[in-house]
Amino acid sequence: FKADESDFMDSRHRSLRELILPEEDADYWADDLVYSGSSEGRLAYSTKATAVLSDPVAYRKLYEEVFQLRSGEMHYVLGKLPVFAKRLGVFTMGTSEGAMTVARLDDSKYASFLSGRIISAFGIEHCYFTPTKEAAKIGGALSVPTLQIIGDEDEYFGKTGSVAAEVAKDKASGFFNPDLNGHAHTTLTTQKVEKGLVCVMEGGRHDATVTHDNFFRVVLQTFLAKPSHCFQLDELWQDDPFLMSMVAKVSHKPSPSAASKVLLVNIGNPRRPQDLTVRQSEAYALMHGAGKTAGPKMAGLAHKAFGSLFSSKDMEAAERKQAAREAEAKKAADAALASFKSQSKVLAPPPSTDKPAGKLATAVVKTPSEVIKPNGKP
Numbered sequence: 001f002k003a004d005e006s007d008f009m010d011s012r013h014r015s016l017r018e019l020i021l022p023e024e025d026a027d028y029w030a031d032d033l034v035y036s037g038s039s040e041g042r043l044a045y046s047t048k049a050t051a052v053l054s055d056p057v058a059y060r061k062l063y064e065e066v067f068q069l070r071s072g073e074m075h076y077v078l079g080k081l082p083v084f085a086k087r088l089g090v091f092t093m094g095t096s097e098g099a100m101t102v103a104r105l106d107d108s109k110y111a112s113f114l115s116g117r118i119i120s121a122f123g124i125e126h127c128y129f130t131p132t133k134e135a136a137k138i139g140g141a142l143s144v145p146t147l148q149i150i151g152d153e154d155e156y157f158g159k160t161g162s163v164a165a166e167v168a169k170d171k172a173s174g175f176f177n178p179d180l181n182g183h184a185h186t187t188l189t190t191q192k193v194e195k196g197l198v199c200v201m202e203g204g205r206h207d208a209t210v211t212h213d214n215f216f217r218v219v220l221q222t223f224l225a226k227p228s229h230c231f232q233l234d235e236l237w238q239d240d241p242f243l244m245s246m247v248a249k250v251s252h253k254p255s256p257s258a259a260s261k262v263l264l265v266n267i268g269n270p271r272r273p274q275d276l277t278v279r280q281s282e283a284y285a286l287m288h289g290a291g292k293t294a295g296p297k298m299a300g301l302a303h304k305a306f307g308s309l310f311s312s313k314d315m316e317a318a319e320r321k322q323a324a325r326e327a328e329a330k331k332a333a334d335a336a337l338a339s340f341k342s343q344s345k346v347l348a349p350p351p352s353t354d355k356p357a358g359k360l361a362t363a364v365v366k367t368p369s370e371v372i373k374p375n376g377k378p
Helices: 005-011 051-055 056-079 083-088 097-104 163-168 186-191 210-227 227-237 241-247 279-288 296-309 312-341 368-374
Strands: 090-095 113-121 146-151 197-199 246-253 263-268
Touching: 051 056, 056 090, 056 097, 056 197, 083 090, 083 368, 090 097, 097 113, 113 210, 113 227, 146 210, 146 227, 186 197, 186 263, 197 227, 210 227, 210 241, 210 279, 210 312, 227 246, 227 263, 241 246, 241 279, 279 296
Parallel strands: 090 113, 113 146, 146 197, 197 263
Antiparallel strands: 246 263
16 A cells, blocks of 8 residues: 555544643543544544435445545555564454444455454444445455444444434435344344354443443453354353343344354343442442352352442442433433434535545554544444
8 A cells, every 4th residue: 555644634634632641630431532623534424314315325435435444544554464463363343433344344365363353333234334235244254253242222323213223214315224133143144254242232322331341341351362252152151140140131043054153142231330340340240139149158258359349328429420421421322313313404415536535545553442432423
C-alpha cells in the first residue's frame, strides 16, 4: 500500500485530546478519553434511518468505501507484523464499525497465524451497514475461531427497536431483512464456520460494558486462552459457580454441517455494580446466590476474603452509581433511536467523489479503550 496522508485526512480524521494526567478525572465509562471532537471528512457519518432510506444507493456506497478504508488498514497491519508476533499467534478484534471490518475482511492469507477473531457490537447480518447480502457474511477463513458479543438491546443492530430493525422493514431500499436476529448464530452456522461462540447479553446496549463489563473480561479471558474450544463454553465453565451464574441459557442448535460447531449463549443481566473487579464480583456472587451451588464453605471463604468490602452502605452507594450509569445509557440510546426515527430532518447524501475507495494512507492501531468501547456512531 502506498501512503497518501492528504487523501487519508480528507477521508476522515479526528483530533486527539491531550493526555490525561493522573490527577484528572478519567472515569472508565467516560464518553471519550482519546479524542477531542467528532470525526470530520467525507467519510464521517452518524447514521439516521430516514437518511439511509431516503438515498440507499448513496449510503450503500458510503459504507462500502468506509469498509475499504478500514480493511486496507487491517491488511497493512497484518501484512507488516514481525515474525515473533506470528509465532505467538494473533487475534483480530473490532467494535461496531471495526467489528464490521473484522467480520468482512478476507483474512484467509493470514489464517496460518490467526488464533481467532472477536466481533463486538455488530450483528453480522444483512443490514444497513452491509451493502449486499454477500457483505453480511464472514469474509475470511472459516477455520478461524470466531467470537461474537452483542447486547439484545443494541440500539444500532438489535433485533427490535434498533436502526437496523427500522431499515430492515423497508422492502424498497435493498436492506430488507425479515429474518433479522440481532446476533450472528444463523450466519455462522449457515456459512459453516468451524468453531464459533455467540454471546447475547440480556439488557446490553451498544456499549454493553455498562451492564456486562465483568462478563466481557471473563469471556475474553476464556476465548484468548482456548479459542478452539469456544463452542464448549458451557463445558469449560460448568464447574465454576461464578461463571455459570452469568449464563441464562445455552442453545445447542444443530448446524447444517457436522464440521461446524457454533454455540449460542444468552448471558443474563448481572444487576451488580460493574465497577467491582472481577474477583470482587465473584465474591459478591458467591455470597449472594451463586454460593448455593458452590456450597457454604466456598461462600464462607468469599465472605472472609472480601466481606469487609461489601458493607451495606458501600454497596448501596455502588448500586446507586450503577443505576445512574444505566439510566444515562438508556437515555442516550433512547435519544439516538428517536433521532433515527425522526422524519423532521433527513441528512443529505454523502458527496460524490472521483477518488478511489479505500486508498490507504497509514495504518491505524486502535487503543484498548477503543477496542472494548465504541466511540463513534455507526
